[in-house]
Amino acid sequence: MSQTQQGVVLNILMLAGCLFLGQLMAFIAGLEAFGFPAWALLVALPAMVLLRELAALPMAIIGYVGATEMWGWEWWQGLALSVPFFFVVVTLYVAMTRSSLALRLFRLSGPDRF
Secondary structure (H helix, E strand, O other): OOOHHHHHHHHHHHHHHHHHHHHHHHHHHHHHOOOOOOOHHHHHHHHHHOOOOHHHHHHHHHHHHHHHHHOOOOOHHHHHOOOOOHHHHHHHHHHHHHHHHHHHHHOOOOOOOO
């Protein structure tokens, strides 16, 4: 691996680490918004780690509430922090739908058909 590639990988890992820390802090703020004390994180975090994928949705919801209610962020900023790939998925879904619709509208007839 070249030095440039190592730098890119390091930057991506640092960005992912910053995103994780922001999500964790929003999760703590969300627990406080729901009335749980900060020490409840000591119980909730190991449970979330053990549940893995099942815990992703509750953690995202609690992080969203923490970002919007406790920090005063806008709804889209809370979504961008708690589910960062949501915007990518929605954009790709819209692009696929539009291209599929265009193929159906301008479909060729006969043997040259896709």
